[in-house]
Amino acid sequence: MFKLSKESKITFFCLLVIPLIWIAVNHYGWINGWKVKSVDLRLASNLPGARGEISHIMDSTEEVVVDGNKTIPKIPKVVYVNFDSATLGMEDVGERPWDRAFFRDMSMALLEKGNARVLAFDFAFTPKSVSKMVPKENSFRSDSAMGDLVLSYPNNVVLGNVYSMVSTPFVPDTIASSSLPRFDDGYSLESSITNEFYNYPESPTYPMQNFINKKYVGRAGSFSVPPYKAVDSVKRWVPIWFPAGGKAHAYNILGGKASNLPFEMPLQHKQKILVLERQLKDLESNESSLRKNYDKLSEELIISEAKRENAKTLCSNLSEGISELEGYEEAIKNFSSVLESNPNNTQLIANVKPLLDGKLKEMTVLVRRLSKLGDSSKGEEISYENLIKEIGSQRVKLSRLKKNLEDNPAIPVFQQQIDLTLKVISDLEMKLSGLTSEESKVMSIEEISIIFSQIREKLKSNISLLEKCTSEVELIENKRKSSKNSLDNILALMSGLLLSKDRFSGIAPTELVESNDTLRLVYAREGNDNGLGNLIDSLPNEVPLHRERDIYTLGVESLLAYYGLGGENVLISGDGSTFSIIDNTGKPLIEVPLEEKQWVEVNWFSKWSEHSVFRSLKVDAKRAYAEKDFELYRNLMPDFFVNLLSQIENITVPKNISDYPDFLLEMGIEEEEVEIVRKLLSSKTSDDNLPSFKDLSRVEDAISYYAIPHTLRAKYNPMCGMKDVIQYARFQDEVVAKISELENKTKILEGPKYLEKINAALIKEPGNKNYISQQKEILDVIRQNKEKLDLKLAEFEIIEEFFSYFKDAIIMIGPEEKTFNDLAPTPFDKAETPKVAVHGNLIKTISSGIYIKRLPDQIDHIVTLGLGLLMAFLSVYQGKGASWVKAGGVAFLLGYLFTAFVVFSNTHVVWPITAPACAGISTSFIGLAVMVVIEQKAKGRLKGMFGSYVSSELVDQMVESGKEPSLGGQETPITAFFSDVQAFSSFSELLSPTGLVDLMNEYLTAMTNILQEERGTLDKYIGDAIVAMYGAPIPMDDHAYQSVRTAILMQQEQIKLREKWSHEAEKWGSCHGLVTKMQTRIGCNTGTATVGNMGALDRFNYTMMGDMVNLAARCESGAKAYGAYIMITEETKIASEKTRDDIAFRYLDRIVVKGRKQPVAMYEPTGFMSELSQETQDCLDCFKQGIDKYLLQDWDGALGMFEKAKDLEPNKPGITPGVADNPSIILIDRCKVMKENPPGSDWDGVYVMTSK
Secondary structure: OOOOOOHHHHHHHHHHHHHHHHHHHHHHHOOHHHHHHHHHHHHOOOEEEEEEEEOOOOOOOOOOEEEEEEEOOOOOEEEEEEEOOHHHOOOOOOOOOOOHHHHHHHHHHHHHHHHOOOEEEOOOOOHHHHHOOOOOHHHHHHHHHHHHHHHHOOOEEEEEEEOOOOOOOOOOOOOOEEOOOOHHHHOOOEEEEEEEEEEEEEOOOOOOEEEEEEEEEEEEEEEEOOOOOOOOOOOOOOEEEOOOOOOHHHHHHHHHHHHHHHHHHHHOOHHHHHHHHHHHHHHHHHHHHHHHHHHHHHHHHHHHHHHHHHHHHHHHHHHHHHHHHHHHHHHHHHHHHHHOOOOOHHHHHHHHHHHHHHHHHHHHHHHHHHOOOOOHHOOOOHHHHHHHHHHHHHHHHHHHHHHHHHHHHOOOHHHHHHHHHHHHHHHHHHHHHHHHHHHHHOOOOOHHHHHHHHHHHHHHHHHOOOOOOHHHHHHHHHHHHHHEEEEEEEHHHHHHHHHHHHHHHHHOOOEEEEOOOOEEEOOOOOOOOOOOOOOOOOOEEEEOOOOOOEEHHHHHHHHHHHHHHHHHEEEEEEOOOOEEEEEEOOEEEEEEOEEOOOOOEEOOOOOOOOOOOHHHHHHHHHHHHOOHHHHHHHHHHHHHHHHHHOOOOOOOOOHHHHHHHHHHHHHHOOHHHHHHHHHOOOOOOOOOOOOOHHHHHHHHHHOOOOOHHHHOOOOOOOEEEHHHHHHHHHHHHHHHHHHHHHHHHHHHHHHHOOOHHHHHHHHHHHOOOHHHHHHHHHHHHHHHHHHHHHHHHHHHHHHHHHHHHOOOOOOEEEEEEEHHOOOOOOOOOOEEEEEEHHHHHHHHHHHHOOOOOOOOOHHHHHHHHHHHHHHHHHOOOHHHHHHHHHHHHHHHHHHHHHHHHHHHHHHHHEEOOOHHHHHHHHHHHHHHHHHHHHHHHHHHHHHHHOOOOHHHHHHHHHHHHHHOOOEEEEEEEEEEEEEEEEEEEHHHHHHOOHHHHHHHHHHHHHHHHHHHHHOOOEEEOOOOOOEEEEOOOOOOOOOHHHHHHHHHHHHHHHHHHHHHOOHHHHHHHHHHHOOOOOEEEEEEEEEEEEEEEEOOOOOEEEEEOOHHHHHHHHHHHHHHHHOOOEEEEHHHHHHHHHOOOOOEEEEEEEEEEOOOOOOOEEEOOOOOOOOHHHHHHHHHHHHHHHHHHHHOOOOOHHHHHHHHHHHHHHOOOOOOOOOOOOOHHHHHHHHHHHHOOOOOOOOOOOOEOOOO
């Protein structure tokens, strides 16, 4: 059954290479993208067997005890609260970076009103996320709002951090890196421990992370999801923990603390700062008085010191002058003595006299100069010497200016300065010439002596003045020093107070100091002070230097918060293959299989959001209004409001859209919003008066007050916007206040001041109409208040229902608006969706334990090889039912794929399909292609061997069977076909061998073409004869009809050949006449024959055998006896007519052919009915009547009819080429013989033939 041919075996073994290639391709990860996509198909496609959306909770009812005695589900509910476009449009939010007080208020509402278990923020509330354009004070106020939230709910709020490659500003690069620590990327925990250098993410800092009562306060989880095994932008793998430790966290907290001191400490030390400011104000007043006194003494000291210096200088100049005068006096005495001693020595007198005069002149000048010292009334001293010096200086200046002018003649300023200098020189020369002759007169010795004595007295007087000034300076200096000491004491005290104020105000310089195992935030130390410093006056100011706690991804940290656990409840196996969370008793809660020590594959459970008709309508309306397509905008309004109101439960919406405004009024919507609805629904509203989309949003907000957001009721991903939470929180506050107000009013009205008082009065005066009227008014007001109260209570129930969706849930808070660029597709969503869904699905995956389970690569390779082997065998199989086997292979492959889908859907086991399917399909197609080539070659070989003898169908059957022709046959219903050229021996005798071959080739080609066109099978040529069959080897239901049709078409073709040959006299020569008269007789019989390969073992032919075949041959040869050129048996006629009834037959005779005993009815097909001429139809009618009379032995009547038919026969001797007689002529002759020799009354109409 499974025997293969030689070519099939070779092909099979060659095909085995294909699955091996796919195994290699798979092993090296070149088809990882396809493998990932195949998992996506199993998750989210519409293919049969795909898993589709499921709930992560399933049917789980398992619970855990937290916080001592509270019971919550082990698998948490996950709800998304989105920062969406509606939230972004709120006035409370403002511009980026948004005030974090908004986040705090929203969070407090979820925790206090919604009783949410955990809030997880997919936001980076870090210093780097705040623009430098934002005032730091605003940033601190914003951060403090989140810090208040964390302090209020330290174990319920999880902030986000991110490994962004951006250093946290307060963490030195020398102690930590901000890159993501990936084991698969070469990270070494041992190296971090050894070098005390860890990786620390960009994180929130103080006040959102804190240290209180010797404990760190505030949870943070990383939302970093870097690519891993990525083939597209879908996040499929998440690192759930990151090794951490070292000093970074301490520096981050105290660094943040230090940066916020100027804004925090003034609030903390407000009273102290006020006291210090008052003290400083008093000291500043004292300091001002002391500084004025000190400044006054300083001025007096300067004046006194100036006086002392003047007196000191004058005394010094006078002392020097007196010494010089005494020298001149001695010299003059000596010169005078020489002259007195030598009165007659002319030569001596001539030499000494000038010297004496010179000394007198110099002494005169000196005396005059000294006499003027200290005399302020004489003003500045003017002398020849000074004037001469000044004139010389000006002449030097003039020379320099002239030189500059020569070098720079184009600069006019030099000429101006030259002119000015010449004028100065001229003025000085005039002064010099104006000096009195007294100035140049030399004094006598007596005059000099008088003035000299005056100078000595002046020196004594100035020495006394100098002593007085010195005493005065010393006195003032002592007073000033005392004042300075008092001022310095005040300033020192003020400096101390100012330093305290700066410290309490947070503006004093600070620094971080490592001390033993702590990090201290201290005031800046001075100089070379290497001490511990003074801790700042605000907590925290000292934290542990090292923090040995790993960082977990946002989803894991949220789960720890959900279970009320910490980092100490996390266990990681030694080989890094398992991540576990245990409760405080050591019982495992979560076990996560890890890849590369930290990665887990996220199991996506559903689409991000369900399709919302209302949301689509809202988007369309917004777009239409923005594009000013007001017609579309107006046309959308009915459906918009129908869908909006359908979200409200327990109300009956009017069927008529025109009734909506009144209905909204009854609901309690304000008239202003209802008027907007009227305009939007009215076709009469002009485009200019059409309310805007912003107005439409106002109406939506007003109506939404009465409905729970439909997205919050979603089966898989319940969600709402932050705006919804804020609004419902405000609604609740308003409603509670209104309920309290109505209850109080009702209580007062029903109390003793009103209703009880009236009731008491009516008891006394039952008929008092005034009391009755007052009672009615009070009761009406009470009734109205209670009706309002009922409405408010109903509203309160809606609000309570809204917040009930958050109870004990993990709330994932993240951006949904596209402008945040924090979107990515998922296996369920081709459009980009918020990345916060990654963390939500991670929580669902690890809490439910529904992991995507992947089999070892070895299984993948084995299945690939096995499926490849199977498909290789099936593709080359050519045995019995090969087509069904190949189809079964395709069905098996499809079944395998379907089974893999079903297995995944039920177990989440990823049974390999990518490589096996690729191997199976490629092996199958390549195998089939190769086999087609092999079959074509075999077919060509067989056609080459048998194509000239058997039909193309037989060849195809041989190729299909995969067997060479062999001996054997089987009984098959067929129609045998025989044809023979009339008088062929004449052609053989008269035509040359070449001419005979040409004639036969042309004739047999034309006949064979018709035979094969009509699906006949050529058995053989016997000279001029053609032996063929219909119905084998390919079974045919219409084989009888096709054989008769072939016979008619051959006769028609022969007419065309004779016409053609009639124009070829030159070709056929003397035989031309013979050739143009060629006729062919054909016989057919239908029945069962043995058909198959017959002959010797090494030489055989596909042929037919059997009695029915011999009868067909007798039909052909017997046709001559009836003058017919086609003769068939009755079986053939009947079978042909069952197929189609478009051929005309005429009954010829019932005969017993030679070699048989049973008579057979014979018929002649005369042509297609649609082609018969009227003459031929008349012939057939006459012939039939003649036959009827013939069978009744009415010989004369028969002769008469046959005579009529003879003249109408289509083949007429002498007219139709090659025709010597026809059936009518033959029957005429027979009737004559029968008439002479009647067969007797028991004649059955059978004619026994005596020749073949």
